[in-house]
Amino acid sequence: MYSLLPNLRVIEAAAFVAGPTGGLYLAQMGATVIRIDQIGGGPDFKRWPLSAAGDSLYWEGLNKGKQSIQIDLARAAGRELAVALATAPGDDAGLFLTNFPVEGFLSHANLAARRPDIITARIMGWADGKPALDYTVNAAVGVPDMTGPVDGTRPVNAVLPAWDLLGGAWAAFAMVSALHRRRATGEGAEIRVPLSDLAATSLSHLGFAAEALLHGDRGRLGNDLFGAFGRDFVTACGARLYLVAITPKQWRGLVAALGLGEAVAGVATGTAADFTADEGARFTHRALLFPLFEAAMAARTLAELGPALDAAGVTWGPYQTLGQAVREDARLFTHNPQFQTIAHPSGLTYPAAGPAASLAGEARGAVRAAPDLGADTDAILADVLGLDSGAIGRLHDAGLVA
Template sequence: MYELLKGLRVVEGSAFVAAPTCGLYLAQMGAEVIRFDNIGGGPDFRRWPLHENGASLYWEGLNKGKKSVAVDLGRPEGREIAQRLAAAPGEDGGLFVTNFPVEGFLSYEKLQALRHDLICVRVMGWADGSQGMDYTINAALGLPQMTGPVGDERPVNHVLAAWDLLTGAYCAFALVSALLARMRGQGGREIRAPLSDIGAATMANLGFAAETWLNGQQRPRMGNDVFGAFGRDFTTKDGEKLMLLAITPKQWSKALEALGIGSEVAGLEAEIGVSFADEGLRFTHRDRLYPLFERAFARKTAAELAPAFDAGGVTWGAYQPLEAALEDRRLFKDNPLFEAIQHPSGLTYPAPGAMGTIPQDRRGPVRPAPRLGEHTDEVLAEVLGLGSGEIARLHDAGVVAQA
């Protein structure tokens, strides 16, 4: 982690992916992130993947570096504690990340009554408050009908929670932006970030929406073809599948050179009357180009092609399972981003710190996720100023719990 946000106190009341990701990124940049959960854990505390000992690897991954408070949110006194944490005083406090509903005990109006300059970033499903999650929003956007093999009408869901992750990153950016505005005297505010709006805006930003608006129909399935450029998987002589991508003229020329098919492609250009220096034309005529590349790949093994591609600066990649990726020095093995630490489950395995590298700063050690309720007494005392007697009373009443 880094210390760019050291001194900031962010309170998180959340579950699942988007909001916890926001808190994770802020914690990895040095903020003190305090997460409150129901005693016994929220709806994501036992979420898969689970280790055989029952620990959620998912929960450990998304909550690294945070503090944990366990409180009974079903009781008025427990809800009051959550409200007071979100709106606790301090120049660097009053920052709240949540995916709780717009209305209810964590509504902005109720929290703002406790602190007028509160900043709240609220993850939502649909902008109208309807229930929605990554996979249902993705289904509504049309992407599953664009994904998958040509000629197959079944929708294909991708396994990456892309809208959750994008929303979490956007919320971290939005919170820091709102904090900068507050520091300039512009007060607090609530920022609502629905997955539906993040998804729709992204589809528009990338041209997907405009393409469909103007053409009257969405983009058809293209299998593994890269839209608008030359890119696809090809099979080598020894059966390995390699991804080749040629977007720029240099990438294209180097690929032809490495594969030894420059003259064949030049002949095709002369026949059609085009120049494949244009990436759009490479895409338009890909069905004529693919056989030339398929034959070239089939003549050589992956071990022969790899050094030729690398020597020419060709953009390519091998398909490999995660087991192999874990041994890849550029990804996991020997990557300084990762550090083997002991997690609250008692397991020891590598975990990443802040994803960005700041050459001018030292990346600090990776901090594990907390045990549920590990910091309950500390936070109640230091943030809310409660005395030991009051904290003991709350424990005795079952309102809060310590790990």
């Protein structure tokens, strides 16, 4: 955790991945992020993966460093409490992150009527308000049709929810940007972050959309790297690794490390291609190049190849399972300073990630666990809404908070 946003107070009413991710990123930069939780937990409180005891590892991973207040949102008085929290006064408050529907008691218009300078960031499915998940948006933009084996016909959705993760990052970025403007002008903002727009704009930025317009849909390539040299190869000891050569330096190093200079030169002569200068040529003629590299890799063990590839400055990496990575890979997990071993609400103790960005020369603060549901209810009611103990007790007695 860092303290770049030490006085910022964000109210979060969100479930699943994108909204909670945005709140997580803000909390990791030092903001106070207060989750509004339905009494007993929202729709993602027991989402898989689960511990052996049935606690959601997913939920306690996405909500690290936040506070939690449990409110009965099914009742009008509970909804009023949520609105009061979102619109509570303060120069560094009035920031609301949600994936609730555009219309309703937590709409921007309803909140702005109470606090005109409020900044809302709303994660959505489709821009027109139709519900969607990362997986349905991904299917709609055609990425699964470009993914999978060359001879396959069934679309392949990725395990990683890319649009959700981008959505959380975009919501946090846009919210802080709007706050910067509000400090100068006093103006609030209604920010909408539809997953559909994240997918469409990202594919446009990458040139994928233009490619489809001009040349038609891209076919499946399996593990081949589009437009350059890259693919998985198997070594003599059965290890599988991925090799990439995009720059001229990477290509020269790879060819030299495998002793393929003469063989590659022969392919270059036969095709009139300049493989060193033109990465596209390596892709165009990969059917001629790959067999050379397959044979060279298959003749060496990983213990022989690894040092040679490293010495030549080759970009490569071994395939490993996530279980192997979290138990054995020092760079990723076991000795990565981004991780600290902490106790979680589930009662389990295991490494948890802090912010992915590191501030050079600044110490990383302690990673804080996700809260127990409602752990901060009384403190939030007192500190944010200014309620005394009697008023808080009456809310408990009425079952509006827990």
